[in-house]
Amino acid sequence: MRLRYHQPIPNFYNQENPHHPNKFISDDFLNEFRDIAIASNFAGLSYSKLSDEFKQEWDIDWDNIIILKYFMSDEILKMEPSKEKCKLMDEEFQEFGSKTFALADILRENGFKADLINPLDDRVSLRAIAMQSNDAIITRSNMCMFKEGLNLGFFMIQTSIENLPSNPENELKWVEDYCSTCGVCVDRCPENAFDEDGNFLRRQCTAHREGCSCCIDLCPFYKRGYDKVKKRYLRMKK
Numbered sequence: 692m693r694l695r696y697h698q699p700i701p702n703f704y705n706q707e708n709p710h711h712p713n714k715f716i717s718d719d720f721l722n723e724f725r726d727i728a729i730a731s732n733f734a735g736l737s738y739s740k741l742s743d744e745f746k747q748e749w750d751i752d753w754d755n756i757i758i759l760k761y762f763m764s765d766e767i768l769k770m771e772p773s774k775e776k777c778k779l780m781d782e783e784f785q786e787f788g789s790k791t792f793a794l795a796d797i798l799r800e801n802g803f804k805a806d807l808i809n810p811l812d813d814r815v816s817l818r819a820i821a822m823q824s825n826d827a828i829i830t831r832s833n834m835c836m837f838k839e840g841l842n843l844g845f846f847m848i849q850t851s852i853e854n855l856p857s858n859p860e861n862e863l864k865w866v867e868d869y870c871s872t873c874g875v876c877v878d879r880c881p882e883n884a885f886d887e888d889g890n891f892l893r894r895q896c897t898a899h900r901e902g903c904s905c906c907i908d909l910c911p912f913y914k915r916g917y918d919k920v921k922k923r924y925l926r927m928k929k
Contacts, residue, residue, distance in 0.1 A: 875910065
């Protein structure tokens, strides 16, 4: 789902891509890069290695992705949908977009190809790329959730780095089962953006045009956090 009230992000690159980019990054520099991202108020990093099938499906020729996640402001999320809320959400989006350009410049300065994937370009799904990381899951309310939280926005950098860390399995798959038994977002959605079987109705949801975020505010993953919800889930399954 593309957030239509977001404006295009100006090109903030200050460095050119290297002509012969490096393909391998040291653990020390990757850790340093992550520390710089955290110091820039990103919540964390994830990495995707896109499969050949994925690249063919989306007609792309790049495959190494750094995902930069940031917490969306609690104060803004709790606001009622309005033009002011949309404006504040876009300002937050622009701020972290410019920070992503700065991080791409750091990679370029150190010999790596680094390009921001346009988050407003419908030609490739960032959510689908996030799922390729095995670090995310799509909730019943159609949100892309990471362990750090449900209230996350993210930007992505495609890079020449071939040895980014990867997760062989998705540890969040249990969330799909939990969501199927919860239903808080379904029962209390103010826009009735679910059908009678509890399936999400994209066209009915107003998050992408008016800034509604009720499903985030109501969700146990947002109210209690990933670890607490998982502990409760495991107790229920015993």
